[in-house]
Amino acid sequence: MKYRTLGRTGITVSEIGYGTWGMGGNMWLDGDDDENIRSLHKAFDLGVNFVDTALVYGNGHSEELIGKVLRGRQESVSIATKVPPINRRWPARKGTPFHEAFSYDHIVSCTETSLKNLGVEQIDLQQFHVWNDDWANETEWQDAVSQLKSEGKIRFAGISMNSHESGNGIEAARTELIDAFQVFYNIFDQSAEDKLFGFCREHNVGIIARVPFDEGSLTGQLRMDTVFPEGDFRKSYFTPERRREVLSRVEELKKFLDSEAGSLPELALRYVLHDAVVSTVIPGMRRVHHVEANCSVSDGRTLSKELLGKLKRFHFYT
Numbered sequence: 284m285k286y287r288t289l290g291r292t293g294i295t296v297s298e299i300g301y302g303t304w305g306m307g308g309n310m311w312l313d314g315d316d317d318e319n320i321r322s323l324h325k326a327f328d329l330g331v332n333f334v335d336t337a338l339v340y341g342n343g344h345s346e347e348l349i350g351k352v353l354r355g356r357q358e359s360v361s362i363a364t365k366v367p368p369i370n371r372r373w374p375a376r377k378g379t380p381f382h383e384a385f386s387y388d389h390i391v392s393c394t395e396t397s398l399k400n401l402g403v404e405q406i407d408l409q410q411f412h413v414w415n416d417d418w419a420n421e422t423e424w425q426d427a428v429s430q431l432k433s434e435g436k437i438r439f440a441g442i443s444m445n446s447h448e449s450g451n452g453i454e455a456a457r458t459e460l461i462d463a464f465q466v467f468y469n470i471f472d473q474s475a476e477d478k479l480f481g482f483c484r485e486h487n488v489g490i491i492a493r494v495p496f497d498e499g500s501l502t503g504q505l506r507m508d509t510v511f512p513e514g515d516f517r518k519s520y521f522t523p524e525r526r527r528e529v530l531s532r533v534e535e536l537k538k539f540l541d542s543e544a545g546s547l548p549e550l551a552l553r554y555v556l557h558d559a560v561v562s563t564v565i566p567g568m569r570r571v572h573h574v575e576a577n578c579s580v581s582d583g584r585t586l587s588k589e590l591l592g593k594l595k596r597f598h599f600y601t
């Protein structure tokens with residue numbers, strides 16, 4: 284496993300981090316806690332030292348699983364979690380008043396609940412689970428972050444940007460209270476490269492790249508007839524139109540598999556890690572063999588300029 288630095292936090296993070304939305308069990312319905320626990324152990328065995336979770340993932344279940352696994356281990360693992368919006372609306376819509384999403388008390392009380400769920404005294408990175416940059420100058424979130432930092436309940440604060448809105452958070456970061464961004468970034472949505480990467484390079488803000496596999500289509504496992512259980516988030520995400528769109532692109536991508544990347548998941552992860560401004564990528568993983576495959580990608584090799592150039596034209600989310 285290779286390591287990078289999470290921007291100005293100075294935290295050393297594994298290139299392959301760990302996404303645990305699926306482990307919540309309430310929106311991804313084909314998982315199993317025993318396998319989740321084995322997968323987390325395997326990841327820590329293989330050098331993963333950064334985990335992303337959220338209070339809302341299974342109403343604390345994902346946080347509790349991580350806490351349970353880490354209590355039995357010696358390694359130092361950094362944990363990022365998230366404060367959900369009060370109105371439980373993802374993403375935050377343009378024009379949503381700040382107080383419908385966050386308040387000082389809500390930020391503090393959610394942090395305290397997450398500390399209990401995780402069984403730790405300090406959260407390494409507390410993130411806002413939705414954002415709208417119209418709120419950048421609201422003093423309540425700033426005061427809550429400053430207070431939680433000064434009490435040692437959180438070390439750093441971040442914004443988990445709304446999907447496909449990779450500039451929406453930059454104004455908040457100008458306050459210098461935001462130490463890292465989590466952003467939707469993969470072969471199909473490369474827009475973080477437009478504005479965000481330059482800003483983060485200049486201001487030394489860490490980048491956590493999420494959804495590297497486009498929720499699964501970039502693993503090559505999705506088919507036109509794949510059935511997701513009722514209530515599983517992917518049932519609504521992968522509409523027939525989206526399936527047609529992504530599957531035709533995936534067929535094209537397969538033609539690039541060779542010595543640079545032998546599989547689609549490998550190509551997807553190597554793409555996300557090609558720019559050093561990305562601190563860590565957090566694939567969602569609930570199977571030991573996925574953990575093993577993904578961890579093996581962090582070997583110091585990068586994609587050639589030629590292949591990166593060809594992958595440019597696969598960007599299509601707007």
Ligand SMILES: NC(=O)c1ccc[n+]([C@@H]2O[C@H](COP(=O)([O-])OP(=O)(O)OC[C@H]3O[C@@H](n4cnc5c(N)ncnc54)[C@H](OP(=O)(O)O)[C@@H]3O)[C@@H](O)[C@H]2O)c1
Nearest residue numbers: 302303304443493494495496497498502566567568569570
């Ligand atoms: N708004 C937000 O803040 C937000 C939104 C979305 C995601 N996130 C974070 O980002 C993380 C990653 O995103 P995601 O989990 O939604 O999607 P993702 O990482 O794009 O895809 C996860 C899917 O890929 C599969 N997979 C993983 N490695 C594989 C491999 N080597 N071969 C084949 N399949 C593989 C997983 O299977 P298994 O699960 O069966 O192993 C799962 O079905 C989340 O877990 C969460 O921590 C945050």
